[in-house]
Amino acid sequence: MNATHRLVRLVRRPAGLPTPDDFTLAHAPIPRPQAGQVLVRNTHFLVFPGLRTLIGGETRDVPLPPLHPGDALFGPAIGEVVDGPLKKGQLVLHLQGWREYATPAVTECRPADGHLPDAVDHLAQGSAAYGALTRLADVHEGDTVFVTGAAGAVGTMAGQIARLLGAARVVGSTGSPDKAERLERELGYDAIVLRGAAPLDGQLAKAAPEGIDVVLDTVGGEQLTAAVHVANRGARFALVGALDGQLSPDRAGGSAPTVLDTYRLLTRGVTIAGYSGLGHPDVEQEWEARFGDWLRAGDIRFPYTPVRGMERAPGALPQLIAGRSFGASIVEL
Structure with missing residues (x-):
């Protein structure tokens, strides 16, 4: 047998x-x-x-x-x-x-x-975040970065990566006060907006008073909608996930509709692009080398x-x- x-x-x-x-x-x-x-x-x-x-x-x-x-x-x-x-x-x-x-x-x-x-x-799950922040959003020194779904597999890596790439302020979103506290204490997020606690655009405007330069979006939905309202001129949005649709009880995981203010996108010159690792085959090796160096130096968790x-x-x-x-x-x- x-x-x-x-x-x-x-x-x-x-x-x-x-x-x-x-x-x-x-x-x-x-x-x-x-x-x-x-x-x-x-x-x-x-x-x-x-x-x-x-x-x-x-x-x-x-x-x-x-x-x-x-x-x-x-x-x-x-x-x-x-x-x-x-x-x-x-x-x-x-x-x-x-x-x-x-x-x-x-x-x-x-x-x-x-x-x-x-x-x-x-x-x-840092490769997608790293690729999106270096190939699409191109984080600059002093940028304010907003990461949706910050307590997830991608989000917990993305905030740290953004900081290492030069971001001056990193803001995240989550639905749990306990996770919000951990994100700030353990992973260096400067501020967290809580899903369901108050209107997101108001929370985000307070958390990022000088506006947002880069968005690393893993969720979509109302969080992406709110981010557009707080975007600075020339802001870069990189989409790496669609959890709002994938985790909806009313959907089967293959769609994630979102309402965006296209007037603001136009007048502020905001760019939005979706990231796929298949389109950037050089990223994996580069990410692994930098990730290893950052881990050994104690710069990332x-x-x-x-x-x-x-x-x-x-x-x-x-x-x-x-x-x-x-x-x-x-x-x-």
């Missing part, structure tokens, strides 16, 4: 936001690597909100396949090579998370040892919320969507 391992499967397409009952912890034979594949024993994998779109079925323009009932979930993972053409014991980054053993192709693996102080650092044990994995995405994580959410096996 073959040895088995555990993996998380989608049970059904959720009606609204996913719940733990929409997923199951299944057992399957440990896979055998085929030609060109390696067998990897996973140690960590990332819980990312984009899964909401993949299980919702609205995957137009998304470079990842949809997930159907019965499919195993997938996503960024770190693991140790057990068998195959790569060196046994080598740590690699790949996209077959949500399972204990995986068989990615050698060409789909990237070494995860030695480049950063800790292998789990490879799961930090990688905050994440651990989910300990495979048995807790089926509830990890619903917990993330419910806002129970600070920084990235990572399952530790």
Whole structure:
């Protein structure tokens, strides 16, 4: 009888936001690597909100396949090579998370040892923030930067990156007073606006009295609407996420409508662009080198919320969507 391992499967397409009952912890034979594949024993994998779109079925323009009932979930993972053409014991980054053993192709693996102080650092979601802030928004010395969704996987990195790139004032948004306090105390945010506490444009005008020069937007919705009202002339908006739509119970994760004042965009010369890593293939290597240097110098932190044990994995995405994580959410096996 073959040895088995555990993996998380989608049970059904959720009606609204996913719940733990929409997923199951299944057992399957440990896979055998085929030609060109390696067998990897996973140690960590990332819980990312984009899964909401993949299980919702609205995957137009998304470079990842949809997930159907019965499919195993997938996503960024770190693991140790057990068998195959790569060196046994080598740590690699790949996209077959949500399972204990995986068989990615050698060409789909990237070494995860030695480049950063800790292998789990490879799961930090800083590459998109770094790319957007250097390729699209072009942060200048003295800029005021606003990061939406500041307590999320991207937002917790983005505020720190903006500061290291020269921002004089960094403002973020979140929906939790506890997270707001942590963002200021632990990650150096100068001010936080609280979603749902008061009109956002008024809060933002008070938090950034001299206006906003750069917006790193992971959310969209009313937060993006408010940011336009406080934008300075020539402000640069970089969009890296659409959580307002992805995490809405009334949508399937593939749309995120937002109301923007186009008059203000025109009269203030504001630019808005969406960031995709596929369009900037040089960013990943540059980010990894700078991230490693910043980590070793103690200039940046990688905050994440651990989910300990495979048995807790089926509830990890619903917990993330419910806002129970600070920084990235990572399952530790």
